[in-house]
Amino acid sequence: xxxxxxxxxxxxxxxxxxxxxxxxxxxxxxxxxxxxxxxxxxxxxxxxxxxxxxxxxxxxxxxxxxxxxxxxxxxxxxxxxxxxxxxxxxxxxxxxxxxxxxxxxxxxxxxxxxxxxxxxxxxxxxxxxxxxxxxxxxxxxxxxxxxxxxxxxxxxxxxxxxxxxxxxxxxxxxxxxxxxxxxxxxxxxxxxxxxxxxxxxxxxxxxxxxxxxxxxxxxxxxxxxxxxxxxxxxxxxxxxxxxxxxxxxxxxxxxxxxxxxxxxxxxxxxxxxxxxxxxxxxxxxxxxxxxxxxxxxxxxxxxxxxxxxxxxxxxxxxxxxxxxxxxxxxxxxxxxxxxxxxxxxxxxxxxxxxxxxxxxxxxxxxxxxxxxxxxxxxxxxxxxxxxxxxxxxxxxxxxxxxxx
Numbered sequence: 287x288x289x290x291x292x293x294x295x296x297x298x299x300x301x302x303x304x305x306x307x308x309x310x311x312x313x314x315x316x317x318x319x320x321x322x323x324x325x326x327x328x329x330x331x332x333x334x335x336x337x338x339x340x341x342x343x344x345x346x347x348x349x350x351x352x353x354x355x356x357x358x359x360x361x362x363x364x365x366x367x368x369x370x371x372x373x374x375x376x377x378x379x380x381x382x383x384x385x386x387x388x389x390x391x392x393x394x395x396x397x398x399x400x401x402x403x404x405x406x407x408x409x410x411x412x413x414x415x416x417x418x419x420x421x422x423x424x425x426x427x428x429x430x431x432x433x434x435x436x437x438x439x440x441x442x443x444x445x446x447x448x449x450x451x452x453x454x455x456x457x458x459x460x461x462x463x464x465x466x467x468x469x470x471x472x473x474x475x476x477x478x479x480x481x482x483x484x485x486x487x488x489x490x491x492x493x494x495x496x497x498x499x500x501x502x503x504x505x506x507x508x509x510x511x512x513x514x515x516x517x518x519x520x521x522x523x524x525x526x527x528x529x530x531x532x533x534x535x536x537x538x539x540x541x542x543x544x545x546x547x548x549x550x551x552x553x554x555x556x557x558x559x560x561x562x563x564x565x566x567x568x569x570x571x572x573x574x575x576x577x578x579x580x581x582x583x584x585x586x587x588x589x590x591x592x593x594x595x596x597x598x599x600x601x602x603x604x605x606x607x608x609x610x611x612x613x614x615x616x617x618x619x620x621x622x623x624x625x626x627x628x629x630x631x632x633x634x635x636x637x638x639x640x641x642x643x644x645x646x647x648x649x650x651x652x653x654x655x656x657x658x659x660x661x662x663x664x665x666x667x668x669x670x671x672x673x674x675x676x677x678x679x680x681x682x683x684x685x686x687x688x689x690x
Contacts, residue, residue: 292321292329296573296596303669304538305613306568306600310334314601319587322596330594331587336605336625338585339574339597343629348576348595349376350632370508370515373632383516384635386506390440390494396638399436403646406432411654419687421661423680428651429532430525433643437524440639441517442486442493450478455522459674479514479521494520520636527569528640530670530677532647535563537667537681538615539652540660545617550652559617560644565624566615568600569676574628599625655685 297309313320314334322332333339342348351374372383389395410428414420422428434452438445457463457471483495490496498506498513508516539546549559574597578589589595603624604612610621627634634640652658660667661682668679 292323293332294323295325296322296332296598298571298671300671303667304541304567304615306598306604310598310601311604314605319585324594328594330596331584331589333584333595333597334601334605335585336602336608339599339602339625340629341584342576342595342597343574343625343632345582346377347578347580347582349579350374350380350576351376370512370517371519372516373519377631380631383508383512386498386501386508387494387516387520387635390497391635391639393638396642399440399639400642400646402439403432403436403643404650406435407647407650411650415654420684421682422684424536424683425529425533425678425680428647429536429681430529432647433528433532433640434525436639436643437521440494440524441521442491442495443482443517443521447478447482451475451521452525455526459522459526475518475522476511476514479518480510483510483513523634524636524639526675528643530569530675531563531567531640531644533681534567534569534677535644535648536651536658536683537660537678538563538567539648540658541664542615545615546652549617550656553649553653555617556645556649558619560641560648561623562615562617562619563644563648564626565603565609565619567676568603568624568626570599570626571674571676573598573600657686658683659685 293309293313297307297313299308300306301308313332318333318335318338320332320334321329323329333342370383372380375383410432414422414427430452431448434448435445437443438448443451455475457467463471483499486493486495486499490500495513495517498508498516499510501507539549545559549555576595576597578591578593578595580591582589584595603609603626606612608621609619627637627640661684667681670677670679
C-alpha cells in the first residue's frame with residue numbers, strides 16, 4: 287500500500303447539493319489514486335481522475351463480479367438479485383446475457399420509441415396543465431411515470447403494477463436497510479418477476495420478456511430465473527435513474543436561470559444540455575467498484591492482484607483536467623462525453639433510451655410552462671441521500687396559468 291494515510295471510507299457529505307461530496311476535489315488534487323479503508327475494514331484504492339477511472343473501466347484485468355469484490359459500502363456488498371443480473375458479471379457471461387437483450391436497445395429500436403415518449407410526455411403535461419398552475423409534485427406527476435411507462439412497454443410489465451415495482455426498487459437502492467430487509471426485498475422482486483414470466487408464457491406479446499422466453503435460436507435459451515434477473519435489473523434501472531435525472535435536472539435548471547434561458551432561446555442545445563446535466567449531477571453516488579485480478583498500474587500506482595479499486599463517477603465528471611470550470615452548469619459545453627453511463631463493456635445498455643427520454647421530457651416541459659418555478663423555498667427540498675441513486679424525494683412546482 288501507499289505511504290499516504292488512507293481515507294476512512296468514501297466522502298459522502300455535500301455542502302452543495304449539486305456538487306460532488308466534499309473531499310473529492312482535494313483527494314483528486316493531492317492523491318488521485320488514494321488508499322482507502324472501507325467500512326468493513328478492507329483496504330483498497332479510490333480513483334478520482336477522469337483518465338484513471340476510464341482506464342480502470344476499460345481494463346479487463348479489473349473484475350466486476352460482485353462476489354469477488356471487497357466490501358466498499360454495505361450497498362456494494364448486496365447479493366446479486368438473480369443469475370441474469372449481468373452488470374455484476376465479466377465476459378463471457380456478461381457478453382452472453384447482454385447480447386440477448388441488445389436487440390431491444392439498438393439505435394433504430396430506440397428511435398422508433400420517440401413518438402411514444404412524445405405521447406406520454408404530452409399526456410402528462412396536459413394533466414399538469416389541467417391543475418391551472420399547480421402546485422404539483424413533478425416527481426409523481428411527470429418525472430417518475432414517463433420512464434416507468436416506457437420501460438414497462440419495452441419489457442412487457444403491466445404499468446398498473448407500478449406501485450409494487452417502484453416500492454421494491456426504492457428498497458433495493460436504500461443504503462440504510464438491514465441485510466435482512468434487503469434480502470426480503472430481493473425475494474419480493476424475484477416473485478414479482480417470476481409471476482409475470484409465468485403469465486407471459488401463456489400470453490406472449492411484443493416485448494423483451496416474450497423474446498427471452500421464445501428465443502429465435504436454441505443457444506439463446508435461458509432459465510426463467512435468469513430472465514427474471516435480467517429484466518428485474520432493467521426494470522429498476524430503466525425508471526429509477528431516469529426519473530431522478532428528470533426531477534433533479536429540472537431543479538438544477540431552475541436554479542441556473544441563465545442556462546435555462548439559453549436553452550429556451552436555442553432549443554437545438556438540448557443534446558448538449560442533457561449531457562451537461564448528466565455530467566454535472568452524476569446521480570449514481572456509490573461509484574464503480576472493481577477487483578484487480580492481476581497486478582496493474584493505474585495513474586502511476588501499482589494495484590496488486592486481489593485489491594479493490596473504486597472509481598468515483600462524480601469526481602471524474604468534475605475533473606478540471608477535462609472540463610473547464612467543472613462546477614459550473616453550462617448547457618453549451620462542448621467538451622467530451624461524461625461517465626454518467628459508465629465506460630467500456632459495462633456502458634449502460636439503456637443509455638440511448640435514457641438520453642432520448644431526457645431530451646423529449648426536458649424540452650417539452652420547459653416549452654409548455656415558460657414560467658415554471660418552485661412552489662416551495664429551495665431550502666425545503668428534501669434530497670435523496672440514503673439511496674444509491676441521488677435525487678429529490680419530491681419537487682413541488684407551479685407556473686402562471688394562462689388568463690381566460
